[in-house]
Amino acid sequence: MSYLISDKYKEWEALCDKRFQRLKQNEEKLNRFFIDLYNITDELDPKVDDADITVRRAELTREIKSLISYAVGCIFGRYSVDREGLCFAGGEWESSAYKTIIPCADNIMPVNDWEHGLTAAVIDFMEKVYGGDTIEENLDFIAAALGDASDSRKVIHDYLQKSFFADHAKIYRNRPIYWQFSSGKKGAFRAIMYILRYDDELLSVLENNYALPYFAELKSKLLKLNEEYSKAVGNDKARLRRDISRMQTLILEMESFINKLHLMAEKHIKLDLDDGVKANYEKLKDILV
Numbered sequence: 001m002s003y004l005i006s007d008k009y010k011e012w013e014a015l016c017d018k019r020f021q022r023l024k025q026n027e028e029k030l031n032r033f034f035i036d037l038y039n040i041t042d043e044l045d046p047k048v049d050d051a052d053i054t055v056r057r058a059e060l061t062r063e064i065k066s067l068i069s070y071a072v073g074c075i076f077g078r079y080s081v082d083r084e085g086l087c088f089a090g091g092e093w094e095s096s097a098y099k100t101i102i103p104c105a106d107n108i109m110p111v112n113d114w115e116h117g118l119t120a121a122v123i124d125f126m127e128k129v130y131g132g133d134t135i136e137e138n139l140d141f142i143a144a145a146l147g148d149a150s151d152s153r154k155v156i157h158d159y160l161q162k163s164f165f166a167d168h169a170k171i172y173r174n175r176p177i178y179w180q181f182s183s184g185k186k187g188a189f190r191a192i193m194y195i196l197r198y199d200d201e202l203l204s205v206l207e208n209n210y211a212l213p214y215f216a217e218l219k220s221k222l223l224k225l226n227e228e229y230s231k232a233v234g235n236d237k238a239r240l241r242r243d244i245s246r247m248q249t250l251i252l253e254m255e256s257f258i259n260k261l262h263l264m265a266e267k268h269i270k271l272d273l274d275d276g277v278k279a280n281y282e283k284l285k286d287i288l289v
Contacts, residue, residue, distance in 0.1 A: 002131025005067070005138045013058040020057050024048055064145035065167055068159070071125040072118070072178065076194035077103030081129055090196045090273065100128055106205050107197040111164075111180075111190045112214065114157030118192060122156065161190065165289060175277040180289045181206060183257035188250040189214055190289075195277070203265035203284075211261055215254045222247045260286050 031046035073079040080087040081100045088094070110117035126142070127135045136152075143152035146159050165180040177196065183189040191210055193202065225247060229240040264287065271280040281288065 002133035004134050004141070005064075005126075005130060006141045008130075009058070009060065009063060009141075012063065016056070016058040020050075023054075024050070060145045061147070064142055065159075068122060068142070068156075068164065069168065069171075071122045072109075072164070072192075074101045074125060075104055075109065075118070075121045076107065076178070076197065078177070078194060078196070088196065101125055106209065107193050107202060108206055108210060109192045110210055110214070111157075111161045111192060112187075114153055119153070119157040119160050122160065123153065161187070165192065177277075179281070179284070181287050182289045184253040186250055186253045188218070188253040189257060195271070195280070196273070198271055200268040200270050203261060203269065203287075207258065207261050207265050211254070211258050215251070215258055218247065218251050218254060222251060257287065 027048045028046050031044070031048065035041055035044050035046055070079060074081060077088045077093070077098065078086065080097045083097050087097050104121070109121060111119065114120065123135075123139065126138050130138050139152035139156065140149055143149050143155035146155055148155045165176070165178070168178055169176045177194065178192050179195055181189075181191045181193070189211060191206060193206075222244065225240055225244045229237060229244060232240050264284065269283055271283060273280065
């Protein structure tokens with residue numbers, strides 16, 4: 001059976017509003033009780049401003065970002081749609097806990113290409129959890145909530161690539177549980193991992209299975225651009241010149257990143273989670289955001 005996320009949001013919005021109004025009414029009832037008790041009717045108003053109610057109402061963009069964050073959590077195995085609460089936060093891994101969404105095997109999700117990696121996995125999550133019949137409507141709804149419904153897959157990809165980690169780090173007060181590898185300011189390469197699944201072989205996997213193949217892909221694209229440039233004329237030649245310059249910049253950034261990654265992978269760096277996120281982050285900071 002397929003579901004519309006928009007319908008689920010309306011249900012959640014109604015539930016939040018009902019809870020909000022009930023709490024407001026209870027607080028105003030208490031206020032009236034104490035005002036009457038102390039005979040100060042002329043001095044105080046029992047009414048409570050909405051801004052003073054501690055239970056928050058539903059807010060579409062925030063809730064959609066939370067849904068995406070939950071999807072990422074399921075993709076890394078922190079959560080499972082088949083089990084309530086935290087599923088893995090260290091300790092023994094239970095494969096039997098994951099049936100609907102199988103977590104990524106190597107704890108790495110690249111975010112450069114929307115057809116592969118994290119974006120594709122999030123879209124797959126939406127299809128498996130909410131159904132294939134409603135996938136396009138659901139992706140459009142998510143994209144609109146993120147601020148742009150023009151091309152839903154691209155909008156979702158742009159959010160995951162450019163904003164997801166920043167939102168996540170803010171929520172966790174700069175103590176993130178998902179860490180983002182980055183080649184540098186130009187964003188030639190990015191990938192995300194779940195810190196509680198990290199082991200000292202992960203950097204080697206990142207280098208050999210993701211960074212090096214992507215580096216080769218960039219060089220192949222540069223070669224193709226150079227071939228097109230040699231045959232182009234006029235405006236096409238100028239456009240290709242800009243594309244070639246940009247690709248060369250990405251390749252240089254990627255080359256520097258791989259050199260740093262290789263040296264760190266050789267060290268088999270271990271993390272001690274008892275030391276806290278900040279101390280461990282320092283050990284890998286040269287290849288992280």
